Amino acid sequence: MTQLTTTSGIPVTDNQNSITAGPRGPVLLQDFHLIEKLQHFNRERIPERVVHAKGSGAYGTFTVTHDVSKYTKAKLFAAIGRQTETFLRFSTVGGEKGSADTERDPRGFAVRFYTEEGNWDLVGNNTPTFFLKDGIKFPDFIHTQKRDPQTNLxxxxxxxxxxxxxxxxxxxxxxxxxxxxxPDGYRHMDGFGSHTYSLINDAGERVWVKWHFKTLQGIRNLTAAEAQRLAGVDPDYAQRDLFNAIATGDYPRWSVEIQVMDDARRAAWEAQTGWDAFDLTKVWPQGEFPRIPVGILELNRNPDNYHADVEQAALSPSNIVPGLGYSPDKMLQARLFAYHDAQLYRVGTNHQHLPVNRPRCPFHNQQRDGAMAVANGGAAPNYDPVHADVPAVGGFGHGDAGWPVEGNAGRYDTRATDDHxxxxxxxxxxxxxxxxxxxxxxxxxxxxxxxxxxxxxxxxxxxxxxxxxxxxxxxxxxxxxxxx
Incomplete structure (x- = not known):
């Protein structure tokens, strides 16, 4: 039997009885093992996610099956057969951490690719659209999905x-x-990046892209009555289904596919339809922009510890790697800030040091200190000097030349004329x-x-x-x- 110790490694000789003054006490403050246990117990919950609070997750692999190098220089797509470690977190969106898995709700579908150039997080849903087109209304919308401030219902x-x-x-x-x-659990639903993103190739050419994850298990949905029944008898239905499938070797898989639109097609399509290609409430018709296969995502390993890996997973759409880029999608632009900020509050300043969040490639920056600074840079300098003789890199970096921005700064509301x-x-x-x-x-x-x-x-x-x-x-x- 393994010797029980304190967190500092000191052997614990008795984990059954507190140190007391005589058989009846009182309990002595010098019993540090008791004090440490109670202090940690009082602090073992981290803040619940405001959205996507209840979730499940697993590790897996992404394997390239088709050549998309004409669209992107990202190394994870460099060769057919190339594999990248992944982590995928599923979730319900509006419910609390103890809510039922079968509630009528969108499902989060957040994928991390641990690439040799850093972590790429594609943080989406099981729907290709969303309720809003501007992030300034997101807090208002989510408040309607939560509990009324008076009734708490x-x-x-x-x-x-x-x-x-x-x-x-x-x-x-x-x-x-x-x-x-x-949806009938997490294995029998599709996933989407939802937003418009971009891909950049070796020549610096950019195309706009929508990401699709098509379930190879087949689509299965629950009836409203069955979903309600399961919410009562097995509120953890989707978690149980996913964990057990992976544990028994029935690994779920998704075909990873993209829709592609260049600027010329975008301008023509927008002129024809009156729709904004970057509007999150719209889809790109697949008859005009067919899906292009890229690879296969497979989940094949359950986490050893739910809290360490699933609860502390801290994904953000701002995490992209060379060859990938953002877009002018207003909701995406808001999420680029909001998600990382949420992780700083919820998990901590150094959340990227945790195993589930740590990149699998070497990393170097001048960030130092803060709570739980596991990788704190050693003796290396904690600053980067000015390099006046180095040519400036335009655009967003990563080889993305950016996109033209024009017009006066202001608040523009097109809702009155948009086709909803x-x-x-x-x-x-x-x-x-x-x-x-x-x-x-x-x-x-x-x-x-x-x-x-x-x-x-x-x-x-x-x-x-x-x-x-x-x-x-x-x-x-x-x-x-x-x-x-």
């Missing part, structure tokens, strides 16, 4: 009041209340008849809990997307009210 009124006044959310709302809103309805209507018309019935029933069950003004406003959006969509929801709500 979830509020359908708050949720639908926000959505009904933000028609840009309609596309994502349609996805959420379809069968895709309750066509793509949502297209999605509705793509659904099977059963899928449409399920979508309408799911929406009606939730929207019926909002007030009449909110219902009318939201139904107006559905009608603009598709007449049958809006009429179906209105009739379903009336039927529920007549039953009450």
């Amino acid at each position: 979830k509020s359908a009124q708050n949720v639908w009041d926000f959505w009904s006044k933000a028609p840009e959310s309609l596309h994502q709302v349609t996805i959420l209340f379809s069968d895709r809103g309750t 309805f066509t793509q949502a209507g297209n999605l509705f018309r793509l659904l099977t008849e059963e899928g449409k019935r399920n979508l309408i029933a799911n929406i009606a069950g939730s929207l019926s809990n909002a007030d009449a003004a909110t219902q009318d406003r939201q139904i107006g959006h559905f009608l603009k997307a598709d007449t049958a969509y809006g009429q179906g929801v209105a009739e379903a709500i009336r039927a529920l009210q007549n039953q009450a």
Whole structure:
């Protein structure tokens, strides 16, 4: 049996009884083993994520299967057959850490690639779109998904009041209340980078890109009734399913694919449709921008310790490597700041030193000190002098020349003229008849809990997307009210 010690390595001779003054006490403050245990116990929780609080994770590998070197110089794509270690964290978005895995909610799909040039984090969802196009509204939206400040209860009124006044959310709302809103665990759903990113090749040429992860297990969704039942009998359903599948060698896999758009195609498409290629509430039609295969992602190793690896995983879309880049997507631009800032608050200044966050390649910077500075630079200088004789590198670095920026600085609101309805209507018309019935029933069950003004406003959006969509929801709500 391994000798029990304090955290400082001092042998513990008795882990059953406190040191007391006589058999009945009182307990003496000199019992450092007791004090250390209680102090650590009081501090063993780190702040819960504001979003994506409940999650599961696993390690795996990404293997290149197709040559995409004409688009990117990133070394992880340099040769067919090349493998890169990965970590993938799944999550629900709006619930607390103890919430059920089967709630109707988007699912986080955050992948870290431990490349030889540093960590690349592709932090997305199981949906290609989102509810918003500007990060300034993100805190407001998330507050509607959380608990009401007076009642401390979830509020359908708050949720639908926000959505009904933000028609840009309609596309994502349609996805959420379809069968895709309750996926059957994490293995049977697709993942998306969601935002528009960019790829840069050796010549410094850039294309815009959307990332897709297509499940090779096949899409499977839960009915609303089954999701609700599982929330009661097995709230950790998705965690259990993922862990057990990997433990028994049934490794889940996804085909990694990209959509590509160069600037000329972007300008023509935007002129034709009136849609913004960088708008997170829109998709790029796959008929015009077909998916291009890149590789296979496989999850094949469960973490040895959930807290160390899954809870302390600190991913950020700002982590990119040479050959990859960002875009003018307003939501992405906000997340480039917000995610890293959240990790500094939640895990700590030196969260990149933890094993799950540490790059697998050598790294060097002049950052020093702070709490838990494991890799603190040794005797190397803690500053970088001015190098006046070195040619300046333009753009964002990494060989990305950037993109032109024009216009006056200001706050621009295009919502009044944007098309929020066509793509949502297209999605509705793509659904099977059963899928449409399920979508309408799911929406009606939730929207019926909002007030009449909110219902009318939201139904107006559905009608603009598709007449049958809006009429179906209105009739379903009336039927529920007549039953009450």
